[in-house]
Amino acid sequence: MKTELKEYILEKRQVLGAAALGLLISSGVLFLYQLPLEAVWYSALLVCFAEALWLFTGFGKFRKKQKLLRQLAGEQRKDFSIRDLPESEDPKEEVYQELIESLMKEKGRKDAETAERLRNMEEYYTLWVHQIKTPIAAMSLLLQEEDTPENGELSMELFHIEQYVEMVLQYLRLESPDPDLAIRSVKVDSCVRQAVRKYARSFIRKKIALDFHETGMEVVTDEKWLVFVLEQLVSNALKYTKKGTIRIYGKDGFLSIEDTGIGITAEDLPRIFEKGYTGYNGRLDKKSTGIGLYLCQKVLKKLGHGITITSVPGKGTKAVLRFVQEKREYD
Known part of the structure; x- marks a missing residue:
């Protein structure tokens, strides 16, 4: 509560400063015209009351808005939409929201392109892995026809090749946006x-x-x-x-x-x-x-x-x- 009030006052400091300056000038003018002091104080009190009422109603909106923004920031939702943001209250906020929406659309487009590129690459290497397994299996069968030390060594090296091929596929699957x-x-x-x-x-x-x-x-x-x-x-x-x-x-x-x-x-x-x-x-x-x-x-x-x-x-x-x-x- 105290933090939010401090933030609100800081946000409205220019308006408060301008109001205080206006009150000081108007009170000075009334005083110079030698109006009764009670009238000066009464008019100043009315202005202060109106200013306090304006600040009080504005603080409620500010607090609600800040709470929603902090909630959105804490959730870190992937399906975040510009419609989730609080309604803009001035032209400056509208421009910021339009900028955020533009950036989000660009990010969505880039993410979709990246996902499509990864899918295409995974499909290609998946096909390659399945195709390369055929000659590997054929070579393994040929080496098993004659049990010699040399063929045993070659079979182990072929086994290592098969493991590296499989690792390529697992690496691509792991880097995929949708883990299997x-x-x-x-x-x-x-x-x-x-x-x-x-x-x-x-x-x-x-x-x-x-x-x-x-x-x-x-x-x-x-x-x-x-x-x-x-x-x-x-x-x-x-x-x-x-x-x-x-x-x-x-x-x-x-x-x-x-x-x-x-x-x-x-x-x-x-x-x-x-x-x-x-x-x-x-x-x-x-x-x-x-x-x-x-x-x-x-x-x-x-x-x-x-x-x-x-x-x-x-x-x-x-x-x-x-x-x-x-x-x-x-x-």
Whole structure:
């Protein structure tokens, strides 16, 4: 109330100043004409009363208007319309509202163009991904005809190509204005098995042991996107682990994926979720895209989950997913 009254007085300061000056001049003129002092005071009192009445009625409108504007500013609605604004009271406000309406129309047009461009790009790359999978599958079948070490190596490289192709599609879907989410209760252990099964050949080929302890957890999430995150984390663990074990365990809404790999340097750790950042180990590997962990964090934000990664160089890395429901990014 006090703040609004102060704002109102500041807005009307010029009018109040002009009224005070007019009252002073008129009172001075009446006094110079040697009219009775009572008449001067009476006329001044009438003017002050009329001014106070005008201010009082105006303050009610001002307060209602400010309340509506603050409410609109706090809601941050995407469907905001110029009709939601309070009715303009003077030509200056009308011009401002016309300017806002013009800017909103331009923004709507730009947003529609951007959305259409993203849809077209997603459709193109979706088609490309499905088309490229055909020759990849054919090459995989050809390599399986003869079980040789060379063909085994080629099969793994082909598998990596397939993963990168899939990552392109997931990246585009994630950047889409309408995220493809199907939120429901999901068994975490089932998602872990799907992710591990995908990289079974890599575990066997690299002779990396898997220590998976069933969690029994069920979380409210999107199964497809959660599996995608787990696949990225398992892939990273395999990529940077030469020998040893990858442990997967969890309880009370937390899931940990821990490896005995080369670890992440202290300098790189704060930046691992940046898009395109590969770090020291990624530069040595020469196969790192710097996109995997960026996508993981972005997906988890949309799902209302979290992720933290700790690491000791030379000893291993630990990724912890937090399934405690937070505010989803699109809410």
